[in-house]
Amino acid sequence: MKHIKTYNKSTLPYHGRELIIEGPLDGHTLQKYTFDHGLVAFRRPDEQFEAIIEIADLEEGRIIICRDGINIVGYTTYLYPDPMERWSDGRLPYILELGAIEISQHYRALGIGTEMLKVAMMDDAMEDFIVITTEYYWHWDLKNSGLDVFQYKDIMQKMMGSCGMQVFSTNDPEITSHPANALMARIGKRINNEQIQAFDNLRFQNRFFF
Numbered sequence: 001m002k003h004i005k006t007y008n009k010s011t012l013p014y015h016g017r018e019l020i021i022e023g024p025l026d027g028h029t030l031q032k033y034t035f036d037h038g039l040v041a042f043r044r045p046d047e048q049f050e051a052i053i054e055i056a057d058l059e060e061g062r063i064i065i066c067r068d069g070i071n072i073v074g075y076t077t078y079l080y081p082d083p084m085e086r087w088s089d090g091r092l093p094y095i096l097e098l099g100a101i102e103i104s105q106h107y108r109a110l111g112i113g114t115e116m117l118k119v120a121m122m123d124d125a126m127e128d129f130i131v132i133t134t135e136y137y138w139h140w141d142l143k144n145s146g147l148d149v150f151q152y153k154d155i156m157q158k159m160m161g162s163c164g165m166q167v168f169s170t171n172d173p174e175i176t177s178h179p180a181n182a183l184m185a186r187i188g189k190r191i192n193n194e195q196i197q198a199f200d201n202l203r204f205q206n207r208f209f210f
Contacts, residue, residue, distance in 0.1 A: 003060050003125070005024045005123065005125065006123045006124065006125060007023065007025075008022070009022040010118070012066075012112065014110065019066055019068055019107075019110070019112065020066070021064065021066045021112070021115045021116055022067075022119065023062065023119060023120065024062035024064060025056055026056050027054070027057040029056075030053050030063065030065070030072075031053060033065070033067055033070045034071045035072050036104040037104075038073070038104030038105045038106060038107075039073075039074075039075070041100075041102045041139070042100060042102070052077055055077050055079050058079055060080055060093075060096065061077070062078035063075060063076070063077055063078075064120045065116075066103070066112045066116055073103065073104040073106075073107045073112070074101075074102060074104065074112045075100070075102060076098060076100065076101045076113075076116045077098070077101075078098055078120065078131065079097060081095060082097075085134075087202055090202070092195070092202075094130055095129070095130050095132060095199065096131050096132070097131070097133065097134070098117075098131060098132070098133040105141075105144055114162045114163075117160070117162060117163035118163055120163070121186070126186075127188040127189040127190045127191075128188050128190050129188045130185055130186070130187055130196075131165070131185060131186045131188070132184065133165065133184050134174070134175060134183055135153070135156055135160075135183075135184060136181050137149045137152070137153070137178055137180040137181060140152045152180075153180045157182065163186060164186045165184040165186045166184060166185065167183070168185050169203065170204065171203070171204050171205065172205075185199070
């Protein structure tokens with residue numbers, strides 16, 4: 001599958017100026033920007049910045065950012081599923097994973113997450129993919145949000161639903177380990193029945209069946 005990436009952009013008002021939401025961006029463009037020190041959910045900001053630059057230059061990799069001037073204050077990543085997870089079984093080229101979505105603490109509750117998802121889906125090429133996201137409660141910033149795990153779950157599912165993602169059932173052990181965890185997916189308009197069946201087979205596996 002040839003991975004066409006079409007740049008899109010939108011804005012959000014913020015204290016008399018505009019935040020820019022744009023992408024997908026390549027690594028060279030990302031290096032022109034700074035990376036906010038509040039982006040600490042996964043690793044140190046400088047290390048995470050290096051990681052998203054690498055993802056941006058993967059054939060299938062897509063990085064959507066929100067920036068305040070030249071400072072990146074939010075981002076989402078799209079790439080093939082981790083080889084260690086069941087979603088990579090069969091190496092299906094039409095399954096893409098929303099691997100991370102992060103917004104710096106001082107820029108939350110502005111609708112940035114929803115807008116980044118919408119910008120990602122503006123690209124017609126996304127209609128050729130099943131885009132999945134695995135929502136695990138241990139990745140959520142419950143401490144700073146002041147929300148309990150199920151309140152946070154509702155917010156995440158509402159945000160993901162804004163770009164057409166829906167909850168799909170699965171017997172994946174990590175997801176079924178806690179009721180707040182979930183598998184969500186957006187089925188592109190050009191995905192056929194055979195591809196949907198292959199996705200269904202991934203959702204329900206019994207690796208220890210003899």
